Amino acid sequence: MLEMKHVSKTFNPGTVNEKKALCDLNLVLEDGDFATIVGSNGAGKSTTFNAITGAFYVDEGQIILDGEDITYKKEFLRSKVIGHLFQDPLKGTAPHMTIEENMALAYLRASGKENAFFSRIRKSDKEKFRELLSQLDMGLEDRMKQPVGLLSGGQRQALTLLMATMVTPKILLLDEHTAALDPATAEKVLELTKKIIAEHHITCLMVTHNMHQALELGNRILMMDSGNIVLDLKDEEKKKMTVDSLLEQFRIQAGKRLDNDRILMSAQ
Template identity: 75%
Template structure:
């Protein structure tokens, strides 16, 4: 479903602030893969996500999604088939618009029709919005006319997850999407995530700072350092790994110990 072929990205080249964020990074994800990603600070995890989403164009290499070369496609074009959630619950929704209007935007953005407008949202569509909101178990289906800015962080993140998957994307990118939430809410949003991904068979990449999540969630674990993937495990090998094993694998692959305090203390 996703093929990344030797991509590189350097920010501020030729200046004192030059930073090689990605270096000859390659990755193949099969249809339905759910891969978790851990790594040190500045490892390139979010940069890789932004490269996939089209926030910038990579300097070298190619990115393919479902067999199509999307390397030079605009971000808004990729957003029709790529869902992207961020750590900040305030991102991904328009606070001054209602829940219903936010869902309508997400629905129409992912539509394959050549021209879509708010007027094309039917009563049937709105009923579907309500039905999907009820699955969150947060009572949002009874607040569809309220501005999203009135919701809590957990409610907004759950809504954003629903919006990103309302029309099933080919790829879902989750960039520490539960890290800013309290533990109970984070667990609820994570369970919603696993349920939606499993039910829809969505191919997914999830950055996490929690080493236990990295081994328990999904079917594959990646570790990144200095803009490269230094360890990739799945299947029986992954099932037999402990957190200490994972730290040792990182040390061998990266040539140094993991230095992310949030990861080590999780």
């Protein structure tokens, strides 16, 4: 489903602020893979996501999604087939528009119709929105005419997840999408995430700082350091790992210990 070949990206080249964010990164995701990504700040996790979504063009390499070379495809075109959730619940929705209007925009954009933003949704579409919202068990189906800005962080993140997957994306990118939520709400959004991914067989990449979460979720775990993937474990190999053995494998492969306090605290 996704292939990244020898991808490199350097920000501010030739200046004192030069930063090699991705260094000859290679990754192949099979259809239906659910991979968690762990790494210190600056390891290249979010940069990898931004390379996939087209937030910038890479300096070298190729990015292929579902057989199509999207290396130089514009970001707004990629957004039709790529779902992307951020750590900040305020991103991904328009606060002054209603829940129904936000869902309509997401639905029309992902539907692939020409002039989608000038199209109108039908009564059957609104009924579908209501049905999807009811599955969140947050009472949002009765608040469809209310501005999204009135929702809590957890409600907005759940809505954003729904919007990103209401038309099944080719790949779903989750960038610490529960990190800013309180523990109870984070757990609820995470359970909803697992349910949607499983039901729709969505290929997914998820960044997390929680080591236990990284081991428990999905069928694959990736560890990044200095703009590259230093450890890639899947299926049975992943199931055998403990937090301690995973940290030790990172030390061996990266040549240093993981130094991120948030990750190490979650490993307790």
